[in-house]
Amino acid sequence: MRTIHELTTAFAKGDASPVAVAEEYLARIGALDAKVGAYLTVTRDEALAAARAAEARYRARAPLGPLDGAPIALKDVFCTRGVRTTSGSRILDTYVPPYDATIVARLKAAGAVILGKTNMDEFAMGSSTEHSAFQLTRNPWDLARVPGGSSGGSAAAVAGGLAAGSFGTDTGGSVRQPAAFCGVVGMKPTYGRISRYGLIAFASSLDHVAPLTLDIVDTALLLGATAGHDPLDATSVDAPVPDYVAALTGSVKGLRVGVPDEYFGEGLDPEIDRAVRVAIDRLRDLGASVERVSLPTTEYGVATYYIVAPAEASSNLARYDGVKYGLRVPGKDLIDMVSRTRAAGFGAEVKRRVMLGTYALSTGYYDAYYGQAQRVRTLVRRDFEKAFERVDVLATPTTPSVAFKHGEKADPLAMYMNDVYTIPASMTGLPAISVPCGFNAAGLPIGLQLIGRTLDEATLLRAAHAYEQATPWHAKRPSLG
Numbered sequence: 001m002r003t004i005h006e007l008t009t010a011f012a013k014g015d016a017s018p019v020a021v022a023e024e025y026l027a028r029i030g031a032l033d034a035k036v037g038a039y040l041t042v043t044r045d046e047a048l049a050a051a052r053a054a055e056a057r058y059r060a061r062a063p064l065g066p067l068d069g070a071p072i073a074l075k076d077v078f079c080t081r082g083v084r085t086t087s088g089s090r091i092l093d094t095y096v097p098p099y100d101a102t103i104v105a106r107l108k109a110a111g112a113v114i115l116g117k118t119n120m121d122e123f124a125m126g127s128s129t130e131h132s133a134f135q136l137t138r139n140p141w142d143l144a145r146v147p148g149g150s151s152g153g154s155a156a157a158v159a160g161g162l163a164a165g166s167f168g169t170d171t172g173g174s175v176r177q178p179a180a181f182c183g184v185v186g187m188k189p190t191y192g193r194i195s196r197y198g199l200i201a202f203a204s205s206l207d208h209v210a211p212l213t214l215d216i217v218d219t220a221l222l223l224g225a226t227a228g229h230d231p232l233d234a235t236s237v238d239a240p241v242p243d244y245v246a247a248l249t250g251s252v253k254g255l256r257v258g259v260p261d262e263y264f265g266e267g268l269d270p271e272i273d274r275a276v277r278v279a280i281d282r283l284r285d286l287g288a289s290v291e292r293v294s295l296p297t298t299e300y301g302v303a304t305y306y307i308v309a310p311a312e313a314s315s316n317l318a319r320y321d322g323v324k325y326g327l328r329v330p331g332k333d334l335i336d337m338v339s340r341t342r343a344a345g346f347g348a349e350v351k352r353r354v355m356l357g358t359y360a361l362s363t364g365y366y367d368a369y370y371g372q373a374q375r376v377r378t379l380v381r382r383d384f385e386k387a388f389e390r391v392d393v394l395a396t397p398t399t400p401s402v403a404f405k406h407g408e409k410a411d412p413l414a415m416y417m418n419d420v421y422t423i424p425a426s427m428t429g430l431p432a433i434s435v436p437c438g439f440n441a442a443g444l445p446i447g448l449q450l451i452g453r454t455l456d457e458a459t460l461l462r463a464a465h466a467y468e469q470a471t472p473w474h475a476k477r478p479s480l481g
């Protein structure tokens with residue numbers, strides 16, 4: 001399994017051909033994806049056409065994009081012009097967008113070869129990809145287990161060698177958690193760093209576009225190619241985008257790492273606790289200083305998120321009414337048609353969120369729930385601001401458990417608790433990354449989460465890269481056949 005930077009280097013030297021590599025990936029998807037279930041749609045013809053164009057640029061020594069010829073998969077939440085985009089939902093089963101999301105347009109401009117669209121929890125609500133309306137996705141490390149979610153297809157595709165890199169979205173952990181479960185790198189940049197234009201919205205104040213890769217250089221490449229101001233997204237950050245690859249100095253000398261007490265308490269799998277502590281020791285050996293910090297509002301994160309996210313979702317999902325696009329189930333009048341359409345088109349988890357959110361926003365409850373949650377959100381942000389007065393990055397586990405079995409978390413609350421360590425960085429919009437940091441006794445991957453200051457992705461990547469270079473984990477791959 002080659003990384004994106006290995007592939008593009010080989011293309012530039014003439015040691016590999018973008019068309020042959022695209023064909024290899026398509027053949028692997030054809031042979032193995034029946035096992036994994038990572039893809040909802042494979043865009044074979046478009047991929048080969050893009051690969052041929054990339055190949056011609058390499059041959060002609062024409063100007064190259066930073067991802068020229070790199071085979072990439074996209075979560076089915078990004079609008080792709082002329083290619084079905086479902087967001088994992090029956091209600092968008094036959095939706096074909098007339099435009100590309102900014103992320104898709106930027107990837108195409110960077111020369112990427114888009115292999116297809118990956119499976120996900122319906123409207124990105126979930127932590128296991130089991131809430132997809134279409135199919136189950138299996139973890140390449142153990143096919144009886146979930147790949148995590150909601151970007152499970154994107155994580156499984158990278159882990160299983162069915163794409164060289166991918167993009168997902170992270171609203172409460174949906175890229176970091178599947179990255180941890182699948183033994184790959186997943187990074188949620190600062191809120192607004194990558195445009196949300198053309199992303200099918202879940203919770204707009206929390207939605208982040210986020211890459212998944214085999215290593216940190218690839219994360220730096222994907223982030224660099226897609227970050228930056230976009231006038232089409234009102235919350236897009238207008239700040240310069242540094243050269244993230246150049247930031248990978250290999251050194252963490254003098255870096256101050258904070259270890260929040262609240263992330264190592266009850267509910268944390270002891271094997272993860274141990275692996276993450278060993279990883280932090282490794283950062284210390286490499287020259288970082290390590291100190292304990294406290295983020296006292298951590299315990300309110302999940303409760304707060306599960307007010308804010310459903311509230312925003314209930315509002316965002318009001319547009320699926322059978323009128324403008326997507327599924328329509330006829331009824332005796334307008335109200336009947338809308339209610340039949342939504343009853344048939346949405347799955348159980350989406351309905352639960354819409355109901356929770358509608359309740360939280362209703363007259364008389366708005367201030368008690370949504371208003372209160374937004375105030376707690378401010379307190380969570382203050383906790384981080386205080387910690388970042390003393391340290392440069394925070395090191396924590398990404399998840400409290402390793403990948404669980406399909407069907408194991410039938411209780412919605414048990415599923416929600418899986419997000420306990422990823423939600424705070426979502427609520428605050430801070431950049432955070434999950435990097436592989438070992439395996440449990442059963443051979444399942446474990447993720448180390450690093451959280452950084454606003455817009456300081458470069459420091460996060462530098463720390464993650466130094467750690468990666470000093471450890472063997474990122475080089476280990478599952479064998480799928």
Ligand code: GLN
Binds near residue numbers: 170173175309
């Ligand atoms: N698991 C969380 C949820 O269900 C996060 C999902 C996400 O980040 N998209 O809301």
